[in-house]
Amino acid sequence: MPGKTSCSEEPLQYLSGFGNEFCSEALPGALPVGQNNPQACPYGLYAEQVSGTAFTAPRRCNQRSWLYRIRPSVTHEPFHPLDFASEVFSGDFACALITPNQLRWRPFSVPSEAVDFVRGLFTVCGAGSPERKEGYAIHIYTASASMDNCCLGNADGDLLIVPQQGALRVTTEFGTMHVAPGEVCVVQRGLRLSVALAGGAARGYVLEVFGSHFSLPDLGPIGANGLAAARDFLTPVARFEERECDYTVLHKFNGQLFQAQQAFSPFNVVAWHGNYAPYKYDLARFCPLNAVAFDHPDPSVFTVLTCPSAIPGVATADFVVFPPRWTVAAHTFRPPYYHRNTMSEFMGLIRGAYEAKRDGFLPGGASLHMCMTPHGPDAATFERAVAIDGDAPEHLPCDTLAFMFEVSFTPRVMPAALASPHIDRAYYKCWAGLRSHFTRDPNPGAKAATGAAALPAATANGSVHDPGNVPYATAGPDENSEELATDAQER
Numbered sequence: 236m237p238g239k240t241s242c243s244e245e246p247l248q249y250l251s252g253f254g255n256e257f258c259s260e261a262l263p264g265a266l267p268v269g270q271n272n273p274q275a276c277p278y279g280l281y282a283e284q285v286s287g288t289a290f291t292a293p294r295r296c297n298q299r300s301w302l303y304r305i306r307p308s309v310t311h312e313p314f315h316p317l318d319f320a321s322e323v324f325s326g327d328f329a330c331a332l333i334t335p336n337q338l339r340w341r342p343f344s345v346p347s348e349a350v351d352f353v354r355g356l357f358t359v360c361g362a363g364s365p366e367r368k369e370g371y372a373i374h375i376y377t378a379s380a381s382m383d384n385c386c387l388g389n390a391d392g393d394l395l396i397v398p399q400q401g402a403l404r405v406t407t408e409f410g411t412m413h414v415a416p417g418e419v420c421v422v423q424r425g426l427r428l429s430v431a432l433a434g435g436a437a438r439g440y441v442l443e444v445f446g447s448h449f450s451l452p453d454l455g456p457i458g459a460n461g462l463a464a465a466r467d468f469l470t471p472v473a474r475f476e477e478r479e480c481d482y483t484v485l486h487k488f489n490g491q492l493f494q495a496q497q498a499f500s501p502f503n504v505v506a507w508h509g510n511y512a513p514y515k516y517d518l519a520r521f522c523p524l525n526a527v528a529f530d531h532p533d534p535s536v537f538t539v540l541t542c543p544s545a546i547p548g549v550a551t552a553d554f555v556v557f558p559p560r561w562t563v564a565a566h567t568f569r570p571p572y573y574h575r576n577t578m579s580e581f582m583g584l585i586r587g588a589y590e591a592k593r594d595g596f597l598p599g600g601a602s603l604h605m606c607m608t609p610h611g612p613d614a615a616t617f618e619r620a621v622a623i624d625g626d627a628p629e630h631l632p633c634d635t636l637a638f639m640f641e642v643s644f645t646p647r648v649m650p651a652a653l654a655s656p657h658i659d660r661a662y663y664k665c666w667a668g669l670r671s672h673f674t675r676d677p678n679p680g681a682k683a684a685t686g687a688a689a690l691p692a693a694t695a696n697g698s699v700h701d702p703g704n705v706p707y708a709t710a711g712p713d714e715n716s717e718e719l720a721t722d723a724q725e726r
């Protein structure tokens with residue numbers, strides 16, 4: 236292998252803080268002092284700015300970094316379109332499908348053949364347009380191989396990566412991050428990343444936002460502390476390799492993938508400074524706040540990161556986590572309430588079970604509830620929740636870790652996602668056992684009337700007429716038969 240590799244064996248180090256002005260140099264004195272682009276940079280490096288906001292964005296939200304690198308990014312062959320799997324990995328939702336039905340997918344399977352992070356990306360849904368810099372896309376990745384002399388730069392927006400299985404080693408121009416299940420990372424628009432597997436076969440979720448960047452939510456009356464703390468966000472330190480090789484730069488631009496060759500590794504940044512840099516966060520550090528007297532608060536109380544839209548208080552997308560915690564609300568139906576929202580909700584499960592659905596919603600699977608699509612706890616959860624001692628504190632299992640991408644634009648669903656063999660066409664039946672407990676007695680005594688003993692057992696589907704929950708071309712006479720979805724991508 237020509238060239239030499241620097242710094243590759245050192246343990247990974249991080250800088251702590253959210254949105255800070257960081258400085259990092261892998262060689263002493265590599266950062267110019269007092270100016271950004273001297274006539275000649277230390278060590279003969281090239282200066283390159285990458286801006287994440289308009290030059291003129293207000294100072295409080297202006298983001299940019301300066302990179303000092305061995306060769307500049309511009310040194311590459313022309314980009315050529317790459318059309319692999321464009322029907323499963325996309326940013327174009329014009330032809331995607333609309334459905335008001337509740338959707339759920341069983342865990343997406345990791346391919347047995349060698350598939351890397353980018354080739355294993357599978358778009359589930361999205362809305363808006365990367366071209367207009369508004370909206371988002373939600374993807375699943377399943378990977379069985381590391382990206383090899385290959386990186387991805389995403390001109391379309393920021394990527395929030397949520398590993399569910401298998402740790403990732405995410406190398407960026409700013410340094411390398413180890414991101415295990417239970418942690419998340421953000422790689423912003425335009426910053427190149429190469430994903431290596433650091434824990435075997437990998438599966439996880441990606442939220443891509445086309446407009447603004449992620450920020451920490453305001454805490455309002457909560458005060459100055461709680462939820463995600465700024466100091467728990469970790470940005471990698473500068474770390475470079477000087478490697479001449481045949482290198483492939485993948486570039487996603489307006490939803491399409493392009494590829495260019497260059498003769499060196501792009502991870503050749505010896506020093507950098509600025510506030511536009513990738514970061515990771517351990518969800519175990521999230522400090523949840525919740526009801527300590529009664530009633531179930533809205534899930535926004537669990538917001539880790541928010542990507543604001545132009546409308547105050549309306550996020551393009553919120554990243555919300557449901558962590559292990561005590562649930563103590565008295566005389567309260569403790570699981571999520573039944574609801575219909577103007578925002579749409581994509582949910583994933585990193586581990587354990589989710590409080591509203593202990594069955595059927597599995598780690599590595601997903602659910603999607605559209606704008607005003609009714610949903611809530613399944614029948615078994617309802618029965619359990621009304622039967623328990625409503626005042627006794629309960630600790631939700633320590634291994635539970637569900638999350639939600641709560642989005643404003645109503646998503647369209649990719650045809651391949653609807654045709655996926657993992658789609659659970661019987662999902663709607665989990666609510667079939669929710670029967671009427673209505674009585675003309677205004678005070679029937681909550682437990683006696685609605686407790687588990689008084690309820691008819693939830694039938695899985697028995698007497699319920701099956702109208703077909705997902706009326707698409709791919710739905711056959713037996714909607715639960717996986718064999719029917721022969722044209723679906725096995726992801």
Ligand SMILES: O=C(O)Cc1cc(O)ccc1O
Nearest residue numbers: 533534571572580591610611
């Ligand atoms: O649908 C869900 O399970 C997510 C959710 C959780 C909650 O505690 C309240 C509302 C809500 O949408």
Ligand SMILES: [Fe+2]
Nearest residue numbers: 574580604610
């Ligand atoms: Fe919900």
